[in-house]
Amino acid sequence: MKTPKLMIAGPVGISDEVREALAGPLVAHYGPEWVAIHQETVELLQQVFQTQNDLHLLVGSGSAGVDAALGSLLSAGEKILVAINGFFGQRMATIARAYGLDVVPVASPSDQPIDPDAVRACLAADGDIQLVGIVHHETSTGVLNPLQEIANVAREFGLPILVDAIASMGGISVPVDGWGLDVVVAVGNKCLGAPPGLALISVSPRAWGMMESRPNRGHGWFFNLETWREYAELWAGWHPFPTTMPTPNILALRTALKDILKHGLESHYQRHVRAAARVRDGLIGLGFELYLKLAYACPLITAVKARPEFTVSELHQFLLDEHNIMIAGGIAELRGKIFRVGHMGLATSDEYVEALLAGVRDFLGRRGF
Numbered sequence: 137m138k139t140p141k142l143m144i145a146g147p148v149g150i151s152d153e154v155r156e157a158l159a160g161p162l163v164a165h166y167g168p169e170w171v172a173i174h175q176e177t178v179e180l181l182q183q184v185f186q187t188q189n190d191l192h193l194l195v196g197s198g199s200a201g202v203d204a205a206l207g208s209l210l211s212a213g214e215k216i217l218v219a220i221n222g223f224f225g226q227r228m229a230t231i232a233r234a235y236g237l238d239v240v241p242v243a244s245p246s247d248q249p250i251d252p253d254a255v256r257a258c259l260a261a262d263g264d265i266q267l268v269g270i271v272h273h274e275t276s277t278g279v280l281n282p283l284q285e286i287a288n289v290a291r292e293f294g295l296p297i298l299v300d301a302i303a304s305m306g307g308i309s310v311p312v313d314g315w316g317l318d319v320v321v322a323v324g325n326k327c328l329g330a331p332p333g334l335a336l337i338s339v340s341p342r343a344w345g346m347m348e349s350r351p352n353r354g355h356g357w358f359f360n361l362e363t364w365r366e367y368a369e370l371w372a373g374w375h376p377f378p379t380t381m382p383t384p385n386i387l388a389l390r391t392a393l394k395d396i397l398k399h400g401l402e403s404h405y406q407r408h409v410r411a412a413a414r415v416r417d418g419l420i421g422l423g424f425e426l427y428l429k430l431a432y433a434c435p436l437i438t439a440v441k442a443r444p445e446f447t448v449s450e451l452h453q454f455l456l457d458e459h460n461i462m463i464a465g466g467i468a469e470l471r472g473k474i475f476r477v478g479h480m481g482l483a484t485s486d487e488y489v490e491a492l493l494a495g496v497r498d499f500l501g502r503r504g505f
């Protein structure tokens with residue numbers, strides 16, 4: 137099997153240290169020794185989330201976390217505002233509809249951020265809305281939405297906010313308590329440099345209150361956040377979660393978190409900023425045009441417009457075959473129109489960045505440009 141350098145929007149390449157933590161002997165997920173490791177991992181995550189809120193590790197992908205949050209917070213028939221400016225905003229709306237929620241979309245074009253004034257106007261016009269849902273970094277384009285402003289708008293209306301921070305947490309600052317973010321979903325396998333398989337969710341006291349006031353939501357057991365809280369309390373000393381946990385995955389996440397916090401969050405954020413700047417300058421120098429205005433672009437992904445001289449898939453395949461580098465294409469409507477380079481995990485290293493630029497230069501040279 138090929139093991140290309142991953143320069144996509146997750147999963148990301150992991151360090152040797154994280155890989156070793158993943159590959160150790162298998163340990164059981166209960167008993168005092170494991171509980172201490174689990175607790176330490178939760179506390180390290182709270183530092184990254186900048187929160188004192190409860191934080192749970194659910195088994196599943198990022199979407200499982202968004203699914204658990206939506207199903208736990210609201211009952212079928214209730215209204216949610218979902219901000220949509222790309223594939224993952226659409227995904228949040230799809231999950232909400234799957235729970236029978238009434239989705240009120242506030243949309244922006246895919247190359248622009250959500251407008252806080254549009255959110256305010258929508259909330260002012262519809263007093264039945266119970267929750268605001270938004271993707272922080274819309275990975276399908278790289279747009280960074282103005283989360284703090286939108287959280288402030290939600291607060292003006294006394295509403296809680298659910299944030300898909302799957303592709304931003306750990307890569308840029310997401311001050312959960314500072315910005316008053318009620319439920320925040322992240323994963324290990326994007327900006328935290330850990331393997332896939334865990335959804336990380338912080339829950340504010342107000343969000344727990346919402347769940348308590350809706351006792352008959354009827355959204356099952358495993359993906360009900362209240363189940364996770366119940367076991368965290370009831371079985372605190374020996375098994376603070378309801379089910380078997382992927383212990384290798386948690387050990388790897390803990391190692392990745394310790395490494396990030398050892399160097400400091402600010403220094404971890406700067407790695408992404410530097411990698412994004414170098415890739416952007418390099419690609420512009422090679423004649424490419426970025427999909428976004430720089431002011432809208434998150435430093436964790438760079439979306440680049442396709443060129444008329446060749447297709448995105450030709451470039452993608454060449455980099456894979458000749459340079460062992462994997463980049464991402466466009467999703468849905470943007471398929472074939474853009475390609476995306478991730479600046480997460482090992483993709484922030486000079487080695488990956490220079491290899492990518494050398495690979496693209498080689499492609500253009502062989503095509504005679």
Ligand SMILES: *Cc1c(COP(=O)(O)O)cnc(C)c1O
Pocket residue numbers: 145146197198199200224271273274275300301302303323
């Ligand atoms: C990757 C991603 C997801 C989906 O995560 P899965 O782990 O594939 O379920 C959701 N939202 C955003 C913003 C993402 O980048």
